[in-house]
Amino acid sequence: MAAYQKVTHMLYPDTSVTLALFANVESCKNLRKCVMEGTVEAALLKTAMIVDSFQVLVAANKAIHLYHTKSMMTKNVHSEILYCLSPSKNISESFRSFGAADGETSVFVAIVNDAEDRTLKKVTNILGREPDSLDLTSTLSDKKLIAKTYRLTDDELSTFSLLDTLVSRVAAKEIITAGKGQS
Amino acid sequence: MESRKLLKQGAEAKLYLHDFYGRPCIIKERFQKQYRHHTLDSMLTNQRIKSEVRANLRCRMAGILTPTIFMVNFQDNSIYMEEIQDPITAKQYITDMSAQGDSSSLLMLAEVIGQTLSKMHAGNIIHGDLTTSNMLLQGNPSNLRLFLIDFGLSSFEASAEDKGVDLYVLERAFLSSHPNSQELFNTILNSYQAATKNIKSCKEIIAKLEEVRMRGRKRTMIG
Numbered sequence: 001m002a003a004y005q006k007v008t009h010m011l012y013p014d015t016s017v018t019l020a021l022f023a024n025v026e027s028c029k030n031l032r033k034c035v036m037e038g039t040v041e042a043a044l045l046k047t048a049m050i051v052d053s054f055q056v057l058v059a060a061n062k063a064i065h066l067y068h069t070k071s072m073m074t075k076n077v078h079s080e081i082l083y084c085l086s087p088s089k090n091i092s093e094s095f096r097s098f099g100a101a102d103g104e105t106s107v108f109v110a111i112v113n114d115a116e117d118r119t120l121k122k123v124t125n126i127l128g129r130e131p132d133s134l135d136l137t138s139t140l141s142d143k144k145l146i147a148k149t150y151r152l153t154d155d156e157l158s159t160f161s162l163l164d165t166l167v168s169r170v171a172a173k174e175i176i177t178a179g180k181g182q183s
Numbered sequence: 184m185e186s187r188k189l190l191k192q193g194a195e196a197k198l199y200l201h202d203f204y205g206r207p208c209i210i211k212e213r214f215q216k217q218y219r220h221h222t223l224d225s226m227l228t229n230q231r232i233k234s235e236v237r238a239n240l241r242c243r244m245a246g247i248l249t250p251t252i253f254m255v256n257f258q259d260n261s262i263y264m265e266e267i268q269d270p271i272t273a274k275q276y277i278t279d280m281s282a283q284g285d286s287s288s289l290l291m292l293a294e295v296i297g298q299t300l301s302k303m304h305a306g307n308i309i310h311g312d313l314t315t316s317n318m319l320l321q322g323n324p325s326n327l328r329l330f331l332i333d334f335g336l337s338s339f340e341a342s343a344e345d346k347g348v349d350l351y352v353l354e355r356a357f358l359s360s361h362p363n364s365q366e367l368f369n370t371i372l373n374s375y376q377a378a379t380k381n382i383k384s385c386k387e388i389i390a391k392l393e394e395v396r397m398r399g400r401k402r403t404m405i406g
């Protein structure tokens with residue numbers, strides 16, 4: 001399992017996040033069930049919405065910071081990663097747009113504080129696959145859907161890389177979507 | 184964080200160089216002013232950070248270059264953003280090109296500044312602190328990339344008055360940073376007008392600029 005990435009948080013050296021991509025699986029059904037039941041603690045992300053592992057890292061970095069400063073909007077750090085990735089203020093809509101669904105054949109997994117990679121090993125067992133190279137992330141993304149979901153402007157898309165656009169959007173979410181109705 | 188390197192100590196903010204998971208990063212940390220009321224001060228600081236990040240993103244949506252935002256930390260009032268590589272401030276650039284007598288490079292810069300500010304105002308973004316230090320340049324003279332930074336005093340206004348004042352703030356800063364450069368500033372204004380599609384609103388903005396100039400002159404005559 002050389003493909004995944006384990007990164008220490010820049011502000012909290014005791015906290016890490018593991019990022020892993022499973023590019024070709026039969027389904028996400030069993031894995032999702034384990035997460036619902038709480039036997040696996042991880043964020044299961046829809047690969048269509050991810051252009052680069054750095055996008056997830058920015059969301060995880062933020063979620064962990066919000067966890068440590070007791071300012072999360074959702075109930076745990078893994079659901080907070082999903083919420084941070086999403087441009088929506090609506091929690092269930094965020095889960096729907098950014099969470100992997102049962103029938104999907106790929107999944108991007110983010111795990112906070114995975115001691116001795118135990119959770120990643122569980123995930124690997126459940127999926128019956130080893131993680132793939134994170135470099136494959138962009139090949140699985142749906143750029144049209146991403147542009148629509150984040151409401152990216154043409155000016156923005158022609159001026160910046162898609163990744164940098166999303167990074168700014170994730171980092172500034174609560175500031176740019178302050179009031180309902182204004183955007 | 185030990186790996187922070189102090190880059191600049193300003194009146195309201197400290198800038199550090201850092202690394203954000205492998206990307207060159209600048210941390211802009213606003214600090215408390217000792218003489219100001221504490222609660223009021225943290226409200227103001229919070230407001231500045233929000234204004235800065237909001238206008239940065241609104242500019243991007245309008246196709247204006249700004250540093251990518253990596254993180255906002257309300258705990259210590261800091262913004263983590265992309266470090267623009269090998270930048271030169273417009274201020275330094277104008278000083279250098281003037282010293283070299285390179286007027287064609289100066290004209291090309293004035294064009295870019297005018298176009299960028301026109302785009303910004305078309306998006307109803309008021310910068311609030313337009314100076315040549317708050318414009319970072321990259322690239323070669325005929326293909327300059329202009330980044331706008333330092334949006335702490337920004338706001339969103341559609342009125343010709345606010346846009347005219349924004350230009351006036353720049354004019355004042357421009358003429359004090361770059362003596363004998365009224366002509367160059369006029370080139371910026373011409374390029375601003377040429378780039379602004381809404382001709383009626385553009386005329387109003389320039390009229391407001393002239394009005395504010397007059398007020399400014401009267402004030403200096405009396406004071």
Ligand SMILES: Nc1ncnc2c1ncn2[C@@H]1O[C@H](COP(=O)(O)OP(=O)(O)OP(=O)(O)O)[C@@H](O)[C@H]1O
Nearest residue numbers: 191193194195196209250265266267316332333335
């Ligand atoms: N993202 C960046 N990349 C590279 N250099 C930067 C960046 N942000 C700021 N700088 C450098 O630091 C200087 C000061 O930055 P900035 O204008 O944001 O702060 P400031 O003027 O101290 O803020 P304030 O006006 O609130 O006092 C800039 O003129 C520029 O040289």
Ligand SMILES: [Mg+2]
Nearest residue numbers: 316317332333
């Ligand atoms: Mg400045």
